[in-house]
Amino acid sequence: MVNEGSQNNDGRCSGNEPEGDRNIVSDVRANADRRTFLKGTGAVGLAASAGCLGGSSSGDAPSGTFTVGVLTSHTGTENPIGNSIARSAELAAEELNADGGVLGNDVEVSVKTTNEQPQRGKTKYEELTVSEDVDFTTGVFTSEVLLNIMDSIASQQKVHMTAGAATPEASTMLTEDYEQYKYWFRTGPVNAHFLGANMVDFAEANFSDMGWDSVYVLTEDYTWTEPVDEVLRNQLADAGVEVAGMKRYAGETSDFSTIYDQVEASGADAAFVAMAHSGSTAIVQYAKQQRPFAFGGIHVPMQLPSYWSLVNGACAYGITQNTATPESEITEKTVPYAEAYNEKVGKYPVYTGYIAYDAVKQYAAAAESADSRNPDDIVSELESSSFTGTAGTLRYYGQDEEYPHDIVYDETGENGVNPLWLQWKPNEDGDGGSQTAIYPDNLASGSYESPPWV
Amino acid sequence: MSDTLTSKLNPLSLPLRQQLGLLALALLGLTPFWMGFLYAGDQGLLHIRTITIAMFIGMFAMSWDSVSGYTGQISFGHAVFFAIGGYGSALLNLGWGVPPVAAVALGTVLAAVAGLLIGVPALRLEGPYLSLVTLVAPLILLQIFIFRSDVFGGELGISNPDPLVSTSGFAQETYVFFYVAFALFVAILAVLLAVTRSDAGSVLTAIREDEDAVAASGLNPAKFKTFAFVLSASVGGLAGAVFVHTPMASPTPSQLLAQTVSIEVIIAAVLGGMGTIVGAALGGMFLSVFRSQLSNVGLTVPGLDVSVGDLDLVIFAVVTLIILFALPGGVLRWGLVAGRKLIGADSAAADGGRTPVEQTLEKFREFFRGGRDD
Numbered sequence: 001m002v003n004e005g006s007q008n009n010d011g012r013c014s015g016n017e018p019e020g021d022r023n024i025v026s027d028v029r030a031n032a033d034r035r036t037f038l039k040g041t042g043a044v045g046l047a048a049s050a051g052c053l054g055g056s057s058s059g060d061a062p063s064g065t066f067t068v069g070v071l072t073s074h075t076g077t078e079n080p081i082g083n084s085i086a087r088s089a090e091l092a093a094e095e096l097n098a099d100g101g102v103l104g105n106d107v108e109v110s111v112k113t114t115n116e117q118p119q120r121g122k123t124k125y126e127e128l129t130v131s132e133d134v135d136f137t138t139g140v141f142t143s144e145v146l147l148n149i150m151d152s153i154a155s156q157q158k159v160h161m162t163a164g165a166a167t168p169e170a171s172t173m174l175t176e177d178y179e180q181y182k183y184w185f186r187t188g189p190v191n192a193h194f195l196g197a198n199m200v201d202f203a204e205a206n207f208s209d210m211g212w213d214s215v216y217v218l219t220e221d222y223t224w225t226e227p228v229d230e231v232l233r234n235q236l237a238d239a240g241v242e243v244a245g246m247k248r249y250a251g252e253t254s255d256f257s258t259i260y261d262q263v264e265a266s267g268a269d270a271a272f273v274a275m276a277h278s279g280s281t282a283i284v285q286y287a288k289q290q291r292p293f294a295f296g297g298i299h300v301p302m303q304l305p306s307y308w309s310l311v312n313g314a315c316a317y318g319i320t321q322n323t324a325t326p327e328s329e330i331t332e333k334t335v336p337y338a339e340a341y342n343e344k345v346g347k348y349p350v351y352t353g354y355i356a357y358d359a360v361k362q363y364a365a366a367a368e369s370a371d372s373r374n375p376d377d378i379v380s381e382l383e384s385s386s387f388t389g390t391a392g393t394l395r396y397y398g399q400d401e402e403y404p405h406d407i408v409y410d411e412t413g414e415n416g417v418n419p420l421w422l423q424w425k426p427n428e429d430g431d432g433g434s435q436t437a438i439y440p441d442n443l444a445s446g447s448y449e450s451p452p453w454v
Numbered sequence: 455m456s457d458t459l460t461s462k463l464n465p466l467s468l469p470l471r472q473q474l475g476l477l478a479l480a481l482l483g484l485t486p487f488w489m490g491f492l493y494a495g496d497q498g499l500l501h502i503r504t505i506t507i508a509m510f511i512g513m514f515a516m517s518w519d520s521v522s523g524y525t526g527q528i529s530f531g532h533a534v535f536f537a538i539g540g541y542g543s544a545l546l547n548l549g550w551g552v553p554p555v556a557a558v559a560l561g562t563v564l565a566a567v568a569g570l571l572i573g574v575p576a577l578r579l580e581g582p583y584l585s586l587v588t589l590v591a592p593l594i595l596l597q598i599f600i601f602r603s604d605v606f607g608g609e610l611g612i613s614n615p616d617p618l619v620s621t622s623g624f625a626q627e628t629y630v631f632f633y634v635a636f637a638l639f640v641a642i643l644a645v646l647l648a649v650t651r652s653d654a655g656s657v658l659t660a661i662r663e664d665e666d667a668v669a670a671s672g673l674n675p676a677k678f679k680t681f682a683f684v685l686s687a688s689v690g691g692l693a694g695a696v697f698v699h700t701p702m703a704s705p706t707p708s709q710l711l712a713q714t715v716s717i718e719v720i721i722a723a724v725l726g727g728m729g730t731i732v733g734a735a736l737g738g739m740f741l742s743v744f745r746s747q748l749s750n751v752g753l754t755v756p757g758l759d760v761s762v763g764d765l766d767l768v769i770f771a772v773v774t775l776i777i778l779f780a781l782p783g784g785v786l787r788w789g790l791v792a793g794r795k796l797i798g799a800d801s802a803a804a805d806g807g808r809t810p811v812e813q814t815l816e817k818f819r820e821f822f823r824g825g826r827d828d
Contacts, residue, residue, distance in 0.1 A: 074764050113749075113764055118611075119507070120749060126503065127750075130496045130624060144610050148704050151614050154700075155624065167610065223600070223608045392575050 027401040048163060053364075066102040066373070068093060069128030071110045071121060071138040071145070073164075078129070080304055084353030085139045085163055086111045087345050092360035102364045103373065109360075110134060114145050121145035122152055129156040129169070135373055136160065136188070138359040143167035143224065147360060154180045159378050161363060163355035168193050168227060171397070174404035182379055185396055185405045187362065187389075188355035188416060191321060192224055194409040195298060196231030198321060198419050201411050204239035206421075206439055210448045212294060214242040216268035218259065218275070218282075221248045225274045227297070232272075244268035251277050256285045263293055268390055270294035274303075280311060287314035290453040296423075305348040306425060315424040316433055317451040323351035325393050325422055325435045328443050334390045358389030360430040392417035413440060423448055460757070471790060477734060479643075483511075483636055486629050499628045504701060506628075508742035509635040510697045513642050514715075515722040515738030516731055517690035520646045521682040522720070523729035524655065526662035526814040527577065529683075531588035532690055532719055534572070534595055537564040537711035539605065539691025540698040541599075544705040547615035565691020566684055573683035578676045580816055590709055611706025618699040631700045638696055639735070644687055646731045649685065658682055659729065660688060662813050683764040721774050727784025729810035736786060745770050766821045783809035 021029050044366055070089045070379055073082035086109075095106040101107055110132055112124035121140070128134050129152070136155075140146045146385035150173055153160045160183060162170070168191045174181045177219040190198065207213065218230055219225040229248065236243055244266035270293050286295050298320030301307055303322045307315055324330050326338035326348040337357055341349045349357075366381040367373055383405075387394040395408040395416055410416030421439040425446065426432075436446040481488070489498040512699055543561030546552040550559065552794045576587040582607055599606035606612065618634055621627040649655055657678045658669045668675050694710055697703045709715070722741040727733020748766035753764060762769065781788045787809070808816075 074760070113761070115749075115764060115766070117707050118704065122702070123500075123504070124749075125748065126500055132498055133496075144706060144708065147610055147613070148706065151701065155627075169610065173613075223603060223610060226603075 001069055002261070012231045037377060054310050064105060066105040066107045066364075066367075067132065067134040068107065068354070069108045069125075069132065069134035070109055071114055071124055071137060071139040071149075072111060073116050073126070074359065080306075080347070080350045081141060081164070081181045081352050083345070084341075084349040084351075085356040087401065088337075088341060088349060088357035089138060089354040089360050091344055092357045092364075095340075095393070096361070096364050102367055103193075103371070107364070110291055112330075114140070114142070116142045116145060117146050118148035122148050125149045125152050129158050134158070135367075136363050136375075136378070138356055138363075139165050140165050143451060145167070146170055148182060150184065153184050157183055157375055159183050159185065159363065159375050159382070161359035161382075163188060163359050164352045166190075166192045166195065166224060168403060168406070171388055171403040173404040174399070175402075178399050178404060181401075182405070183375055185382055186407055187359040187394060188391055188407050188417065189351060190409040190419065191403060191406050192227040193231060193403075195274075195321070195419075196228035197235070197409065198303040198411075199228065199274075200231060200235045201234060202238050202239050202321070202439060203272070203422055205243055206448065207239075210270075210274075210294070211450060212241070212270045214266075214268045215270050216244045216263040216293070217246040217248075218254075218271050218273045218297075219248050220251045220275050220278045222251050222276070249278075253278055254281060256282050257289070260286065260289060260291050264291055268293055270296065274296035275299050282310055283318055284314045286318075287311075287316065288411055290451075292454055294319075294451055297328070302424060304350055305435065314425065316392055316426050317423065317449060319423045319438065319448065321419045322422055322435075323354045323417075323419060325437055328420055328437045329389060329447065330392055330420065330443060331388050333388065335392045354390045354439075358387075358391055358394060360396055362387045362389060379431040386415075413442075425449060460647055462511070471793065472719075476827075479640065480652065482654070484638075485636075486632055496624075499625055500633050502628050504743060504746045505739075506632045506635045506700070507684040507747075508704070508739040509639045511722065511742040512735040512738035512819065513639055513693035513716075514690060514719045515648055515726065515734040515741075515821050516642055517686050517693060517725040518719045519731055519734035520650060520726065521679075521732060522688035523723055523731075523810060524650060524658035524662060524816075525591065525679050525682055525811065526817050527584040527595060527679060527683075527714075528582070528814060528818075529588040529686075530585050530590040530720070531713075531716050532686075533713070533715040534570060534592040535565045535687040535690035535712050536694035536697075536715065537567045537592070537595060537705075537707070539586040539694035540703075540710045541612070542691075543632055543695035544612055544698045545605070547699075554616050554699045558618070558692065558699060563690055563782075565694070566688040568691075569600070569684040569687025570680070573680055573687070577679040577683055588716075592713060595709055596711055598712070607706075608706055610706055611709075613758070614704050615699055615700070617701060618696060627701055631702065633694065634700065635769050638693065642693065643735060646685075646689065650731055654678060654681065662729070662810060662817075666816075721771075724811060725777060725784060727786030728786065728814075730786050733784045733786030740785075741770070741774075744787035782811055791804070 051136050068089055070086055072085040073079065088108045095108045096102055096107045110128060112123035112128055125137065128137055136159040138161045140162050140350050143165040146162060146165035146167065147169055150170060162185065166189055170184060170186065170192065172182065199212040224319045233246065245262065247259065247262065273295065275295055283295065283299065283302065299318060299320040302318055302320040305326060324334050327335065329335055332369055337354065338348055341353060363378065365387055366378050366385055369376040383396060383398065392413050393416055396405050397403050398409055408416030411418055418440060420437050420443050422435040423438050425432050425436050427434060437443050438446060438448050465473055470793035486502055489501050493500065493501060514536055518529060522528050525660045539561040542564040543557040546557040546560055547554055548701065572587060572591055576584040619630050621630050657668060657673055661678060662674050665675050698705045718741060722737035723734035726735065726737025745766050748769055749763045753762045753767060754760065777785065786815050
């Protein structure tokens with residue numbers, strides 16, 4: 001799973017804000033409600049005089065064909081993250097149609113690309129909700145785009161179920177003004193705080209068996225790793241793990257030799273990492289140099305099912321957190337979905353695909369259950385629902401909890417979603433490699449193997 | 455005197471090109487009305503919003519053109535002023551509860567001060583030093599924003615401040631902010647045209663053509679350049695500040711501070727007609743609307759398996775390059791020359807026919823050659 005390993009215009013990553021102490025960025029959001037009392041005081045006559053155009057149908061329940069608006073990053077087949085969102089939403093719609101549609105209506109999908117640009121994301125969101133009057137929206141890969149459309153989601157009052165962006169800032173906005181932002185939900189991944197929490201849980205459950213008694217934490221210097229860093233700094237030692245060192249390195253790092261020298265000198269058993277952009281450079285150099293420590297953590301590129309061939313096997317013995325693998329039976333829906341996607345697209349999906357597919361299916365189930373397409377009815381239904389998706393049990397935190405409408409993280413996987421961990425292992429015949437689930441135990445198809453050179 | 459003023463303000467006594475300009479401005483102002491005839495329902499509203507955003511990009515381009523287009527001192531980082539105006543205004547409003555109008559005013563002042571701080575030392579140096587300083591300035595500011603992400607929100611930016619005008623509903627919001635943008639667009643256009651068509655503007659143009667000659671005539675080029683730079687920074691800061699108080703934008707690096715913003719503004723101004731103000735405004739608006747329209751093209755590029763919409767920036771850049779090769783003086787100049795030919799009023803260029811782009815390039819060449827050949 002994980003964060004959005006995305007690149008913005010300026011060449012930097014979109015990331016996530018720390019969820020810890022509220023800063024001015026968060027504090028100021030509380031001021032948003034000051035806008036409401038000002039409403040209706042300005043330029044009404046002007047608008048009325050120019051009112052030859054119809055207003056938007058915000059808040060009205062759509063009728064006729066059931067339309068899903070999808071905001072994805074890019075849709076080219078070489079962009080697995082964006083492509084997985086779009087194709088998975090379409091796959092879900094095809095399956096719903098084959099099963100009679102939703103509330104007796106056919107389901108259609110309208111895909112718009114954001115190119116990871118906030119301004120474009122907002123425009124495309126408005127096209128979907130205003131011009132096309134979709135029932136609800138899903139997708140949105142980058143946090144920067146998501147935060148830029150939060151006010152539009154509030155304004156249009158159509159349910160949005162995020163599939164990609166991990167910033168905790170979005171749910172914080174609900175904490176501060178629930179009524180305004182209640183139409184937003186995050187179906188996945190777990191937010192950036194829980195990404196770190198899951199790393200700690202994994203460490204606590206496995207490190208002693210893996211021989212990772214001491215780790216050196218390496219995180220790329222992008223905003224999304226800040227909540228991860230904070231959790232690791234505060235909780236890793238409590239989990240019985242010796243932290244030999246922590247380093248935030250520049251995201252543009254092209255030579256990891258010095259960094260690996262530091263890890264090696266510290267005597268750590270492993271580099272425990274959080275990497276997106278710099279991940280491939282890091283793993284290739286690690287493999288070439290065959291450093292005497294193991295390697296793994298949140299490594300976004302390693303989540304790609306086709307990654308072995310992309311880096312000529314440099315990912316061998318690396319481990320990473322993920323939503324699912326094509327073979328992992330997280331629920332009875334996981335493998336059938338991955339196979340159906342592979343049949344449709346010719347490749348297996350990445351984590352955003354599982355989430356987008358789940359979002360469409362859960363929304364449809366909520367509409368059926370509420371027997372309504374009214375957004376307020378759907379919000380109530382989603383808040384109380386527990387839905388079995390491909391990524392696990394989909395439930396959302398309530399209004400009074402720390403992260404309202406964020407997907408529930410549950411280490412047991414029974415009352416929420418629980419990321420799985422996989423290791424890339426060489427195939428026995430020496431031809432390529434494959435992802436082997438190693439945790440949680442009920443999903444594990446193998447156990448962790450230490451790299452032979454360690 | 456009053457007769458002169460009256461005749462200047464009488465559209466019927468203006469040259470044809472200015473009459474056409476006023477007509478275009480009037481058509482722009484009537485966008486909400488004619489858009490209603492062209493598009494049914496909410497589609498028209500979205501186009502009005504697109505044009506609203508385009509006007510802000512036009513304002514950014516005018517801001518750049520008022521200094522770089524006239525003095526030939528290329529600023530590669532004008533986004534720094536948009537960001538200071540936008541972020542400054544947003545933070546004042548969100549953090550301290552300053553009302554939007556006052557926050558916009560203070561944000562503009564902050565941008566002007568930044569213009570002074572960056573411009574005074576840089577502009578007193580010769581050659582492309584201003585370009586180098588302005589190239590680095592937004593990078594430094596972005597690093598500060600990331601380093602102090604608790605205040606500036608890092609790469610995610612900060613949340614939207616209060617809107618400049620309170621509205622109710624998507625349609626009303628669209629109309630109101632269209633006219634907010636239009637009023638600001640007209641005001642900035644008028645101020646910058648007045649300044650650049652004044653004696654001071656002539657000095658600025660002379661600086662671009664031959665700075666040594668200006669100094670030799672007893673004028674202080676640095677003083678004029680500093681004035682233009684601070685004016686430009688103020689205008690850019692004002693546009694950035696108002697922009698973030700509309701529902702069309704947020705105070706985020708990608709909208710106000712990224713290097714691509716600075717570069718797009720330069721492309722827009724050069725494309726429209728460097729050193730004309732009106733051309734920069736047209737270029738900025740064209741850039742914004744053209745990219746927006748490209749993003750809606752669903753055709754797939756053969757062989758790449760990528761839709762045209764995904765390649766909007768690439769296609770825009772290629773089209774821009776082609777236009778620049780074909781029309782190095784910018785589209786506006788080409789239009790004026792073509793128009794004069796059409797009505798038989800062609801006249802020779804007083805400066806020997808060199809465009810501002812060519813003049814500016816010549817200055818840079820001289821610097822890197824180590825001085826003038828003569």
